[in-house]
Amino acid sequence: MMSSLFQFLFGLQNPARRPPLPVPRPSSPEFVTVLADKQVKEGEDVTLQCQTNTGHVTVTWEKKDQKLCCVEGKHRTGKEGSAIFLEIKKAELGDEGKYTVTIQNSSGSASCSAMIIVEINEWRTVQWKQDPMISALKNFRISSGDVRELRFLLHGPVGAGKSSIINTIKTIFEGHQFINCLTASALTGESFTTKFEKFNVGDVPFTFYDVMGLEVNESKGVHPDDIINALKGHVPNNYEFKACTPIDEDNRNYILNPTLNNKIHCLVSVIPADKISMMEEEVIQKMRTIRAAASKLGIPQVVFMTRVDQVCTMTQKDVTKLYQSRKIKEKMTECSNRLGVTMNCIFPVKNYHEETKPNEQLNSLMLEAFTQIVHSADDFLKRNSNQQKTVE
Ligand SMILES: Nc1nc2c(ncn2[C@@H]2O[C@H](COP(=O)(O)OP(=O)(O)OP(=O)(O)O)[C@@H](O)[C@H]2O)c(=O)[nH]1
Ligand SMILES: [Mg+2]
Structure with a gap:
């Protein structure tokens, strides 16, 4: 009796002899x-x-x-x-x-x-205030008295943002959104700009020439020789480019004896940051040929790298973070390697494309790059006037 009572009690206390109790399942993790x-x-x-x-x-x-x-x-x-x-x-x-x-x-x-x-630690500084740069450019005087305006030519692949750069600079100087320089939808494969078109910038003595984009196919896009002809001053305003046949002396509008007023004073290569990796070697080669010709002519050259907002979300949200972005630095390095230009000649910029309100940071970034090309173009004129005087 005692032992069965003991066993009964013992049995209750010995888990090995008890039927296992169900373990409560933890709640599903969230x-x-x-x-x-x-x-x-x-x-x-x-x-x-x-x-x-x-x-x-x-x-x-x-x-x-x-x-x-x-x-x-x-x-x-x-x-x-x-x-x-x-x-x-x-x-x-x-x-x-x-x-x-x-x-x-x-x-x-x-x-x-x-x-x-x-x-990354900021590796290039930008003055994020537009007014001092705008007034310095408005007060700028060209060194060579014989030259009325500084002439810049933008070249690069189709859809690089060439026309958009002109729109952005005109917007800054004319104080309202400028959209007359027609830009293409980024999806079209063919150049939207087909003429050698001149654009003045407000009342400052700077002019931009917009040209048709470079393409892979020989029978499409602007011919590299036509850009070289434009650099030398042979191409008249509003000349309609023909892909296969560059302008020559037989054309009645060909400028036979160009002066400094017909020549280009600074060549701007435009490269879209988001497409540099996909750019065909043939287009890069055409750009290199043009750059080599410009070097021979002593014409200064810079690269504007557009569409930076498309490669870096940090820059898209806040353009002042541009020089702290590893992605942008990588794209600039790629640009430098593919085109064979040094990093200090490459200026990342962002254009107005969907914004309708003025943006001081966007303007300042463009103004820094623009100030650089204005001084480079003016140096070219100084050198050329000096040469002319030496010859005289
Ligand atoms: N997100 C973004 N889009 C840009 C920028 N710059 C230009 N775009 C867009 O890129 C597309 C092509 O720009 P365009 O200025 O027409 O390029 P283009 O080099 O003149 O092109 P073609 O005349 O056809 O050779 C347009 O849809 C622009 O709105 C930029 O900085 N950021
Ligand atoms: Mg265009």
Whole structure:
């Protein structure tokens, strides 16, 4: 009696002899708050964090879809109650990318991701105030008395943003949105501009020449020789380009004996940042040929890299971050390598394209680049007038 009572009691206390109790399943893991994108300056610490609905989870981190290899002193991961975090010490360019956290338990799993963008230290400074630059340009006097205006020629592939640059500069100087210089839809494959068209800028002595875009096919786009003819001053205003046959002396409008007033004083190569990688070698080659001819003629050259907002979201949101963007620097380096120009000749710019209101930052970026070409063109005139005097 006693022993069966003992066994009864003992049996109750011995779990090995009890039928197993069902283990309560943890609640299915969910995020209460998800990871947020982070932008950090090179050298600073950054933390990604989120909150889960339950602390009963295992946590794994991935970087660019690969398991994160935690480096001691660099990464610290942790869980405090329902909060999960990843801390990265002294962010460097290699830390940039997509980070994903996965929480898991026996009821399921959930993931969320965020981007870390590492801003490089500003490597070129821009004066983000437009008025001093506008007034300096309005008061600018051309060194050579014989020349009425500084003449700039824009060339580059179809849809690079050549006409848009003229629109942007005219908008800045004429004080209202300028859209008369027709621009193409980015989707068309053929050049929208077909003539050698002159555009004055407000009442300042600067003129732009817009030309047809360069294309791969010999029978399409402007012929490189026509751009070289324009540099030398042989091409009359409003000349309609013919893809296969560059202008020559037989054309009754050909300018036979061009003066400095007919010549181009600075060549601007226009490259779209978002298309540089896809640009056909043939178009690059045509641009190189034109640049080589300009060098022979002593004409200064710069590159305007357009559509910067299309390659960098940080710049798209805030154009003043341009020179802190790794992506922009990469595109400029690519541009420098493909065209064979030094980095200090490349100016990233953004054009008016969907904005309808004036934007001082956009204007300032363009004005910095514009000021540079004005001085380069004027130096060319000084050199040429000096040469002329030496010959006399
Ligand atoms: N997002 C963005 N779009 C731009 C920028 N610059 C130009 N675009 C757009 O790019 C497209 C082509 O620009 P255009 O100025 O017509 O280019 P183009 O070099 O004159 O082209 P063609 O005359 O056809 O050779 C247009 O849709 C512009 O609105 C820019 O800085 N950012
Ligand atoms: Mg055009």
